[in-house]
Amino acid sequence: MDREKLINEIQSKQTFLCIGLDSDINKIPTHLLELDDPIFEFNKAIIDATKDLCIAYKINTAFYESNGIKGWNSMQKTLDYIPHDIFTIADAKRGDIGNTSKMYAKAFFENLNFDSITVNPYMGSDSVKPFLSFDDKWVILLGLTSNVGSKDFQHLKFEDKSLYKHVFEKSSKWGNENNLMYVVGATNPEFLEEIRKIIPNHFLLVPGVGAQGGSLKDVVENGMNKECGLIVNSSRSIIYAGSELDFAIKSREAASSLQQQMASYLY
């Protein structure tokens, strides 16, 4: 999916919500467990209930890999089920030396046909660039994350500038606004404003709204640009909003509440 199409979807659906399919066999409603592929059936119900309220689905690969071959199969079926006008994110946090990153790109962009993949910047330019050479595919680079451990290294200062700022400055030259986005944690809204000074136009994927405690209002005030420029993810607070037979209805209610807030910020 290209940038223009993504912006159009945000405008027409009046939402910049991404729903994270962190689907855990130990947390999904128990009545699904008797089905052949409970994780896929769960995702299918969530997608059916929410697809008009979001512009992206994020598949957290860890939750699928933990089930081995069966999990990889659930992931593939889920991806195939997502409508083509919805942006898909492989939240895979990959990155390795060049020839290996090329293989990961092949795995997620060709074999699985995701629109985008999250990538870790620690190994530098040649670990990221192989992902940037695919038409209408995106790297979503870890910039500043929302977890406690982000303080360990991302906030270390080099020449009076934190590591994460070096990551934004340097990596923004590896790609452009049409193939590169960034992960910026919602629990750090005070940093969003500073990040926007470095990369005013890039899209940001913002996790951490909902279960992780981030506020949508703070994110919008500090991170929105004239084309929106935000994809805000919520996982657990939507997909686990209910745990009974009506779980999909509950997830729709949770997604709808966020979509309505988002619409109020879009014009």
Add this chain to the structure above:
Amino acid sequence: MDREKLINEIQSKQTFLCIGLDSDINKIPTHLLELDDPIFEFNKAIIDATKDLCIAYKINTAFYESNGIKGWNSMQKTLDYIPHDIFTIADAKRGDIGNTSKMYAKAFFENLNFDSITVNPYMGSDSVKPFLSFDDKWVILLGLTSNVGSKDFQHLKFEDKSLYKHVFEKSSKWGNENNLMYVVGATNPEFLEEIRKIIPNHFLLVPGVGAQGGSLKDVVENGMNKECGLIVNSSRSIIYAGSELDFAIKSREAASSLQQQMASYLY
């Protein structure tokens, strides 16, 4: 596998060689392509030909994921085929927020039963610790990598100390010598000596000897400690030593040459 067992294997087999199974469907001998699972058949032949010459096999997950479900199946079969007295490494470069890292640990330590996994430090302590709570399982944390892009961030100086040194100093307190190793690229032997001042006793996984240009002698002189403390990986220069019917014999010759050099450094 615990530390004592690993050291015993190095002593008794007189080798600290790890063979990287970066097995690529486009590079394996063409006569294997007519078989049902060419990648597994290739790995099986390499393992049969080299298992007395190495103490570890490293599976580069990217090469398996690029083949989707079929690739994941080849990976599982390969892992099951490796003899239990050989240390297994999932070269997966994972790492995410706590609940997700826990899922990755489950995927690689429980579902697949690897002895170890490579982990990226960028997200900090809570992204690494979930991997450290499994008995006789290991984190191999990216310290200093061997690729060109390592210069982008790993060598930035914070308070007169390179980022990679902060990574060694801080992370070595998250685990201990019995559950934590580090990746240190062989193309940077001049840094090995400095790294040994910070972590004298931890095992180091050293990729980059062979196709990537690193010298075994330099690695030994700067990185070996009294218990060896080194696992030196070679991938392409061993597994692709031949491309004909006798490819496994050629791979044995390449592995044997390295094993003999290694034996000369062990007492």
